[in-house]
Amino acid sequence: MTDSITPLDDIAFSFQDRLAQVLRDGRHRSRAASTQYRQLWESLTRMATGGKLIRPRLLMDAHRGLGGRDERAAVDAACAMQLLHIALVIHDDVIDNDTIRRGEANISGEFAAEAVLRGAARREAQAWGDATALLGGDLMLTLAHSLLARLDVDDAKRRAILDIFDDTLFESAAGEHSDVWLSLHLEEARSQDVLAMAGQKTAVYSFQAPLLIAAVLAGADTGLIDELTVIARQIGVIYQLRDDVLGLFGDERTIGKSTISDLREGKETLLIAFARSDPSWVAVRSLFGDRMLSTADGHRLRQVIEESGALVFVESIISDRCDDLYRLIREAALPTALSNQLIELTSECNSRTA
Amino acid sequence: MTDSITPLDDIAFSFQDRLAQVLRDGRHRSRAASTQYRQLWESLTRMATGGKLIRPRLLMDAHRGLGGRDERAAVDAACAMQLLHIALVIHDDVIDNDTIRRGEANISGEFAAEAVLRGAARREAQAWGDATALLGGDLMLTLAHSLLARLDVDDAKRRAILDIFDDTLFESAAGEHSDVWLSLHLEEARSQDVLAMAGQKTAVYSFQAPLLIAAVLAGADTGLIDELTVIARQIGVIYQLRDDVLGLFGDERTIGKSTISDLREGKETLLIAFARSDPSWVAVRSLFGDRMLSTADGHRLRQVIEESGALVFVESIISDRCDDLYRLIREAALPTALSNQLIELTSECNSRTA
Incomplete structure (x- = not known):
């Protein structure tokens, strides 16, 4: 390559x-x-x-990084x-x-x-x-x-790309469906369900699909495609966890929405799953998912979440997952240019403020 | 063929x-x-x-009728x-x-x-x-x-079929969009807008797309495809006009919905466009599109529509359009089997009760 x-x-x-x-x-x-x-x-x-055109840029960068010429x-x-x-x-x-x-x-x-x-x-x-x-x-x-x-492109490549697209839509719809279901709170959301949902809803279409389509276009072999699949999923989870943190603790002007809105919506995240296991949750749980939640009660709820240790916990998860991912990327049989791009992308997903 | x-x-x-x-x-x-x-x-x-599988049956019948072998x-x-x-x-x-x-x-x-x-x-x-x-x-x-x-199928056919599909979605969305817009009643709905909307929303995807895709698969020439396009549009308009009549004057058990619902929704149809031009409309116009419309008021509104002559007018339009269409089908350069199928389909669209 x-x-x-x-x-x-x-x-x-x-x-x-x-x-x-x-x-x-x-x-x-x-x-x-x-x-x-x-x-x-x-x-x-x-x-x-x-917008930031993250997905198309990833596809084009990866295509070139893998030596693709189309x-x-x-x-x-x-x-x-x-x-x-x-x-x-x-x-x-x-x-x-x-x-x-x-x-x-x-x-x-x-x-x-x-x-x-x-x-x-x-x-x-x-x-x-x-x-x-x-x-x-x-x-x-x-x-x-x-x-x-x-x-x-040739028939085999086009069919492989159509397969990726169909899988992507299938998974994204499943993730979105889970997200809405969990927000109904008819059953307890487990941490693994929340993480799986985030992977399906965001990671698959934002990172996995662009990377895999780039790999097919560049003629990458199955082994490489499997490695990229794992890497893409991990980038996506980091992206989503950072999204959840920003949604509650970000700067409202930078993120362009109220930091109360995810709480009003009752959005299930790893932060919430952690906070829920703390005794302090009982006192505020009726506020979570209350469409009429006031700003003052929103701040109180957020404070309980932070004091439960949820923020520190999720930040440590993000940090550990970034370290694992950097290692995974370095150990994968990737061309240097692509490897550097993926490390940079991971770092951006982690450090972004909007 | x-x-x-x-x-x-x-x-x-x-x-x-x-x-x-x-x-x-x-x-x-x-x-x-x-x-x-x-x-x-x-x-x-x-x-x-x-369901009745009207669209897939039309595609398969037309494909065979046109001598297609795939x-x-x-x-x-x-x-x-x-x-x-x-x-x-x-x-x-x-x-x-x-x-x-x-x-x-x-x-x-x-x-x-x-x-x-x-x-x-x-x-x-x-x-x-x-x-x-x-x-x-x-x-x-x-x-x-x-x-x-x-x-x-070969590349040219597949692309032609993909074009038909994309056009279909484009037109159907335009028709649906118009339908919702007209129901807002922010501007007077003209008869030609209502008919154009019905054509876009229903005729294109129900009749035009199946017929044209069948023609492409069977290798029909451009002239035949143009004739089928006109025929499909006309069948669709008859289908939609009958739908509007059934929606207001059909048998509730057979059509499976209340004959008040289109009135509550404020659905713009040729019936309404005609009734609106009658002096009697002024007395009932506030009922039209009232989400809380009672059954009694619904019956009153329907009576005003019927007495305005709207039902007779629309039935005569349907009848004239059927006659025109039978002539069009007979004069088109179609294989006899397909010609007969299309005449039967037109007749079914006109006489259906559900």
Whole structure:
């Protein structure tokens, strides 16, 4: 295997060009439909082309790091990963009844607000916003699949990539389903269930799918693909654990949401699973998952969680898992460039503040 | 072109086998996930394997009628059409907040009811039901696309079929989006918008997609494909107009839902567009789209609609369109078997009672 082919900026440029092009096609076609449908495509374009582009960058970097030479296919697959991410994020917001993401109105919030301005009742406007978002997610999911189904690679590779995509959707839906189920609190959430859910819901689509698709495109062998699968899962768990910590203890302006919202939602995390085993939990447990939770009670609940030792515990888990993962990456039979990228990615997942 | 290859029953049998197999794969894989996810796959299987199977039968009949010989591909494409139908129906129910379909609890209703039995609050249980249905729709959409992406046909055919699928999803989402928008009543719904919406929402995926995919598989030329496109659209409009009439004036036991529900929802149809232009509408217009509409007021509203002449008008439109369509089908350069099938299908769409 050889290292590096084209400078990063050139590839990022062509990725963003391609993504813009794919979305422009949709926008152009939507001109024949209603004003509202055109507006949905505008919103989808803004969402899909913004953000940190973690998943497409990972796919393209890994593809090059593994000596892959099919830049065109890698760019299309990277676009598909970004579109899948957007689809899942949009449907996740519908499921959670969220109208704000990263401090701004999401699709549901945007369309509902406009309908209210035009005279719709709040309840009907919200249903309209949710319907728009649900359909937007369907469109992004279809576009992602569509790019992969048309990849100009040999049949075996295309089928392997389609398999990865299908598995990814299957696992992500299972993870999301578990997440909602655990939030109902009809049964005790065990730490292993919470960790498995986080792996399914986030790790598979954010890290495993981009890495494995890159490996297939680069012609990696089965042994390497197995190693990358384990590594991707571990990166994903670290990413999710950091997400849970930030959700409760992060800076609200940086993370772009209230640090009370996960508590109102009753989101089951490793922090909660730990805090629940502390005697102090009994006094506050009715607050957890209370949709009407006040800011003051939210702070009290958070303090109980912190004083139970949950934060220190989860930070130590994250730290141990990072150490294990660095070792795993170094010991795997990876090209140096990819190895360095994965170590950097792990470190970013751990140290990020948003 | 030759007529008929295998007796209908044999093909229907292999279609149902294949559909069952595809869903069984999902169920088997779901065993590794949560109890709830397994249950979702059970419900999806029941939904997908039941019903009238109009779309897959149309695809397989048309494929044979056009002299196609690739039964395996036709069966897979027919499965994809059925799964797409299920995905759209499920997401439509989520959008409409429906918990009952054809007299039985749908996925949302089933999961919500069970959560209530296990002690969940009604609101949280409903959110859980909706989340389950939304994810179920995503799974069925992915499975449909997945079957088409793997069709064992030459590249050009597969890409043409993928194009049809993508167009179908694009149009169906546009139609659904319009439907919800028109139900907000923020602007006057014109008859042509209502008809265009019905065409997009139902005709494209129910009739156009199965017919065009069958034509591509059978190697039909562009002229024939264009003729089939026009015919499919017209069948779809008749289907939808009959649906609207049944929704208001059908037999509740046969159609499996209340004849008040479309009025409560404020569903814009050609019946409503006509009734709105009658002076009698002013006295009842506040009832239309009232979520709390009583049965008595519902009957009154329906009576005003009927007495405005809307029912007679729409029945005459249906009748004229059927006549036009029979002529169109007879004049098209179609094999006799297919021509007869399409005439029969048109007649069924017109005369159905459920």
